[in-house]
Every structure is written in structure tokens, then in C-alpha cells.
Amino acid sequence: MNKRITSKEIAKLAGVSSSTISRAFSGDPRISDRTRKQIMSIAEEHGYRPNAIARSLNSQRSRLVALVVNSIENPCEGQQLQYLAQRLQEHELLPILLCCAGYDDRAHLMRMASAYQVDHAVIFSDMVPMADAVQIFRTARPIMVSFEPISDPNISQLLVDGSKAAVEVVEKALSAGRSRFAYLTGRNSSWIDKQRKRWFADALARHGLGFIAESHGDYSYDSGFKEAVMLLRRSPVDAVVCGNDVMAIGVRDAATKVLGRKVPEDLAIIGQDGVNLAMWECNDLTTLALDYAAYMDTIIGFIEDQALGRESATIVTHEYSVRWGSTC
Template sequence: MIRRKGLTSVELAKLAGVSSATISRAFSNDPRIKPETRERVLALAAEHGFRPNAMARSLNNSRSRLVALVVNTVANPAEAEGLDLLIHRLQERELMPLLLCCANHEDRGHLMRIASTYQVDHVVLYSDAVSVDDALDIFRSATLIVASSEPLEGRALFDVRLDATAATAQIVDHLVGQGRRHFVYLSGRASSHIDKQRMRWFADALARHGMAFEIVEHGDYSYESGYKEAALLLRRLRPDVLVCANDLMAIGAKDAAALLGLKVADDVAIVGHDGVSLSNWDSHSITTILPPAGIVSDALAQFISLTPASEPQQRVVDCMVRWGRSTGEFPRH
């Protein structure tokens, strides 16, 4: 079977009786083209099998419309749910995501160098397994947007980060008000900037009550590590509160407590982070700290929509508490 050669944009323009610029506008939802003209161009394109060449168009205007999303892993519900929202925001703007999962990749630098050859316009750094310096060095022609909570150390970059100071204090005040005095922390990876920040928020809130974490155990953000570390800890200690680095670990800790015959909330309160949908299931009902729905994705998408010449901006998102049964009675206020 001989493959028929497709129509070029110049030939389509002649066929439609319009300019090449009009053809380009018809396929990019440019408001400068009349709706009836767009419909006629698209109808002719469909009839003759024309498809615009996005790569060629990017060479002409020096914009690829590609956005590299550098994440740890989409196996983590917190990252997957946040990415789902952001990807929808990008697609609404006719931007295409290029997803890089770095957590278990042996050579993250090589992975990012491959992605950089696609001339991406923007890079959103979610992963705390990749440093800001490495991302800047590899994606030199792209605009970097940081969402990993790594300290910027005076560098002027687009940055979206969370502040859970008030939400953390709200939880600590509530639990201390219940008479709880023995707090333990189950951390995520030692290299995680956001995990260190989360532990610091709790440490500061506890210090205002003259208290501190009695012990810190280390996990890796997985359900399995939350289950294992909580089971080992609860066999030798009886803390009042178990604060976990994320919701998956909190769910694992809840199951470990049940295995040992402990009643969650009555014998030990459990707190998570991220606000993943799973933690809100009635079978789990974990009290967790999270940003308001869609706020982070909207902020990232807004930064991406700015012109290349825009000055870097910073956005701080205040977190909130979603109360679950894992900490007993809900606050009355």
C-alpha cells in the first residue's frame, strides 16, 4: 500500500484562500481568527488529512509548548493527584506535559538531559530527589518553577511552596487539649525538604506547650514503611500521638495499631499529611494537613502562562486541616 503524501500548510492555505498565518491560528485557538473561518479551515484539513507539525512550528517560533514535570513517582497518590490537576490545567492551555519520574532512576541527570533535548519551555520541579542547581544547569533555556520546598538561598526563581504553620498549631492545640502529651514522628526520606519542614512545624507547635517529639523514626513515604515502623514502635512504646510524614504512612500506622489491638484515637491518635483521597475514605478517616483543593496546580499553571520576560514570583499557599476519626472528636469551632 502506497502512503499518500499529506497536504502541506502552504497548500491548505491556497485551498482555503487564506494566509499561512491564518492556518496556524486555526489550529491554536487564536482569538484573532473568525469562528466561521476556523471551521472552514478545519473542515478542509479533515477532508484532505492535514495535520499540523508541532515540532516544525516550534522551530519557527522558538516555543515547543512542552512542560517538563520532574516528579519522584506517580505511584505516590499525593503526587499523582496533584499532577492530574496540573496536567488538566496545561491541556486547557494547549500545553503538553513531559513527565520525568526520578525517584528510582539510577541516573537522574541523564534522564533530564534527554528531556532537555526536546527544548521544553518550562520545567516544574516537584521532586526532592533532584536539586534546583542540577535542574538549572541542565534546563538552561527553560523557565524553572520550583515546587519541591528546597530553600532558594536568595535565588530569584518562580516558586510555589506550602505553609502549614497555622494548620499544624491547630492540630497540636486540639490534641494537647485532649490531654495528650507523648508525641512521636514517623518521617519520610531523610533528603526530603518538605518532610524536614513538616517536622519543624510540629516541633515549633509542640515547643509552645513546653513539649517535644519523644522519638523520631524513619520511613520512606510508603504504606509498607508506615506499617512496619509503627508496628515496631508501638510494641515498645505507647505514644499518645503518632504524626506521619504522609497519608500513606499514616494509613499503614493505623493498620499496625489495629494488628496490635490498639484503638486508633482512643489509644493513639494518628495524623498524616497531603490530604490524598484515600485518607478520606470512611475505612481510614485520617486527620491530615493539605493545601486547599486546586490552589497549587492553579498557581503553577499561572506561572507557566506568563510571558518569558516576566520577573520570577513566589507564591505561598496556606494549608488547612481535614479532620478524620483518627484523632477522636472533631474540634467544635
Template sequence: MMIKTPVTPGSSQRVTSHDVSREAGVSQSAVSRAFTPGARISPEMRQRVLDAAQRLGYKPNAIARSLVTQRSGIVALIVGELHNPFYPQALSQFAQALEARGKRALLLTHDVHRDIQETLEAASSYQIEAAIVFPTRLGSTAPSLGDVSQGGVPVLLFNRHLPGHDLLSVACDNYAGGRLAAQVLLDSGARKLAFVGGDPDTSTHQDRLNGFVERLSESGLSPLATPSLSFQYDWGVQATLNLHGALAGGSAGDGDRDWPDAIFGANDIIAIGILDALHMLGRRVPEEVSVIGFDDIQESARLAYRLTTIRQPLEAMIEDALAALDDPQPGHGPRLHPGELIWRDTVRAAKG
């Protein structure tokens, strides 16, 4: 019986649908149909093919299928530097969500040296069905993205949007989140608030800042300071140290007059840097100064931090992103998802 097997098991020769059709004594078309979900084929035939396929260890060649169906089932995931733990989490959840839909994730990187545009073009030769861009840093280079989406492949920005462009994008409602952060801090009794921002050239930064500032102004306040640079831990530390240094230098003696009683870190990794710096400076949290972040990365829940923050609804955002990609209407602005306040220990309890 083994003798008629054209391919010995374990051999590195690929077994094709022709091999199976021979083994099963049916046409090659029948083999194809047996592996095509909705195809017109009798149950007996299908079983017969499946048995033969099993015997030969046959697996349909997805590459060949892609070529004829014109659907690769491949979605590109384009990531930059992963300094922010928010992205690995998002990345892995995207990969899983894609797999659950029978699609595959092609992982591509972009960095300062390689334009996203360039990366996208390389990916497009693999006939990707869509591209999801995680813009850890984006900036003025972004407009070039528009060209690619014209190329027929829908491109979606995750966690960012580009004001001028009609690109698909899914993000947290960062403006509302910024307002919420201000609200929470004001409710806690804070009156001297600071904002430590991320990359000023991103919508994420801008929207959170704007929401924050506008809510403050409604209470007749404005932020003490809004230093901004990048969405990284080191910057959170540095900004806090700078704040301290400036104040210490400015007014000797009663240097605390202008020290903030609350700080909004533009994201959690910054807020964690702030917390560490505050600790070094001997400032007690939340007694002397409250801190709130944005994202709710896993680290924020740790005992050492217990950071109060605004959670991005990652799961819902990913579902929505995938849905948007399935039906790529030129988005009327970004698709926004509300953030959720996560109460932990770094914001003073409201007085009264």
C-alpha cells in the same frame, strides 16, 4: 472529484499545507494563516482552506510549527517512584491543566540510577518550555538542578523547596501545617505526642517537623519521639512497631507510661501505615491514640481509615505553578499555600 485529491484518505502519507493549498487553489501561506488564530485572513479564504483541509484530512504539523515559532508547547513532568498516591493524582491533574492551556506534557522518570540533571538534559533536546519536578526523593543531589535552570528552561519544584537555591517552587505551607497538626492534637487533649517523619533530607519533612515541634514547645511540651525515614506505608507500620517494641522492652509492667496518646504522620501514606500497625497492636483509635496525617489522598477518606488530615490544596497549587512558570521571576522563596484541616474520625473530639 476524488481524482484530484493528491492523497487518498486513509493513506499513511502525511498531508501537508502544500497539499491543501493546491486543493484549495490558494497559497501555502494562506493555509498557514487559516490555522493560526489571530492571523490576518478573510473569513471566506479561511473557510475555503478549512474545507479543503477537511476533505484531505489535514492536521497542521506541530513539530514543524515548533521549529519556526521557537515554542514547543511542551512541558516536562519529571516523576520518581510513585509509592505515594499523592503524586499520581498531582500528575494527572497537571496533565489536564496543561492540556486546558493548549500545552502538552512530556512524562519523564528519574530514579536512583538516573540523576534528575541527566533526565532534564534529555528533555531539553525536545525544546521543553519548562520542567516540573516531583521530587519523591531528592536530597543532596538537588543542587545540580540549578545548572539546568540557567540553561534557559525554568524548572519548578513541586511540593518541595531547596533552602539554598533560588529555584521556583510551589508547596503547601508545611510549617504552618505542622503547627496546625500539633494544635489539633493538643486541642483534643493529647499531651504525649509523637511524630513519624518521612525522608529527613526533604524540606517537606523538615518544615512539618519544625512547625510541629515549635507549636508543642509553646505549650511547654516536646515530642516523645520523632523517628524518620521515608514517605512510605511500610515505614509508617515499622515506625509504629518500633515505638511499641522500644517501650515494651524499656519498662516492663507499666509500659504504657510513655506510649504516645497522639501521632502525627508526616504524610497520609505513613499515617495509614500507622493506623494499620495500631490496629494490629490492638490500640484503639482515637480512644487510646489519635492519628493525624498530611495530604488528604483519596485513600484517606475510605471507610477503613477515615483519617483526619491536612489537605494540600492541589488544584490551587497547580494553577499557581503554571502561573509561576509563565512568568518565571527568580522566586523569592517558595510559593506557599495553606493546608486545610479535614476532620474525620482518627482524632479524639476535644474534651469539654
């Protein structure tokens, strides 16, 4: 490994003090443009970059953002993280990604990130106890995404509401003659999935209806496919609401390719998430979707307010809308 050149060595080559080197890289107006350009030229020639860790000790800012997620295998989380990472990088902030799925000691995972003195923590995962996340990232004021509302002024919360969109979908399905609904859950312990099911249960209850059957998947295509075969063979359902889009696509393929059902003529299928693959022509799924750009921009807004010490709303709610496809 090549030895890294130090700021003292750059200062010696440039004939200036070490503090002048620091000022050149921080944009300090106390040095001239000529001196700054000379230092930058020498630094570029020798491959010098300021030590971000050392600088963070002086500024008390690491510019690191912990992103705590379930799994990046999920297209919805992957899509969200892609946009959020780009926005963070535009603000010269660096994300540290923590994937909780398959990791038993999730508190230890968060403590590892906290040891790097992260400036901000965004908790997407519903696999971590909220109390643990708040305690571990207490100096960073955690941003909780899509969690059950928490009465804590030291936490920023981004909530979602799909109740109005669920009413729209149920009304459309009922007008098409559907009356026997089933729900395919993702994970029994997921508060978010329970919330999604409740949106549709409440919409059905307005018409004196409820779910006549329920199956349990794991948010994967394979689980949607497998559960649909068993569900549709044992129950006379004519509409299936799924906990996410990926399972909904699995349900559609099982219904059409294994059981010979026509969608939407025999069976309506509804997803939730609004991921890009749901819009592909081969899928064309009816789903509940968020404006992900606005959703992620709210997180960026929370981070900016925290960084500047501004007071901001502690709770912001985004509503789902229906993205109509050919499956309902």
C-alpha cells in the same frame, strides 16, 4: 505505516500557497473565512495536522512543559499532576512527565527533556539537586515547588507552610490528654519531610514537649504498617505524626488490627498531604491539607507570566489547613 500528507500537498489540492495553509491553522486574519473552511475541510479529509515541531522552530515556542516528580505512585503527586495536566491542556500546553524514583542519573533525565526545548519546567521532585535543575532548564526559568527558599531572581518558587496547622493539631491532641508523640518520617534525605517534622516539633516545643520516638518509612502503606508495629511495641507513644497520609493509614491499620489499639481513644494519628483517600469513610484521617486547586493555579499563573514576559512575584507561599477526621 501510512504516509503523512504534507502541507504542500494540501496547498496543491486547495489551490493556494503553502503560506496560506500555515495562516489557516494559525488563525491569521489575512485569509477569508471561506478559504479557511475550504482548507480545513480538505485537511480533515486527508488527516492532515500541522507539524508542531516545525511550527515551534518558527515561533520559538514548543508549548511543552517538563514536570519533574519523584513518583506518580504517590497519591499526593498523582492527585496534583491530574489537576495540573488538565489546566495545562486547557492552555494548549503539553506536559512531559519525568519520574525520578528508580532513576540514578536524574540530571540526564532532565537533559533529555531540555533537548526538546521545553518552554517551562516545574520541579516537584526533591530528589534532584536544585543547582542541576536550574542549570539544565536555565532557558525555561524553572518553577520550584515546595523547596527550601532559594536566593535566585530567575527562579519562581512555590513554598508551603504548615506551622499554624501543626499548632492546631498539637493543641487538640494535648487537650485530649496526649503527651507522648512519635514521628514517622518518609525519606531521610527529603528536605520537605524535615520541614514537616519541624512544624510539629516547634508546636510541641511551645509546651515544653518533643518527640519521644522516631521511625523511618518510605511513604508507602507497607512501611507505615511495618514501622508502626515495631514503634508501638517498643515505645509508650499515644500520638503518631506521619510524613504523609498513606503511611498514616498503614499506622492506623497496624495499631488496630495487630496491636488492638483504639484510635483515637488509645492512639492519635495524624497524616500530611490531604489526599482524597484520606477522606474516605473507611480512613477518615486527620491530616494537613492544601487547597490543591489554588496551589496548581499558582503554577499556571507563573507559567502565564513567563509566557507573556510579565514580571511576577518570585516566591508565593501556600498554607496548610487541618482537615479533621476521626483519628485525632
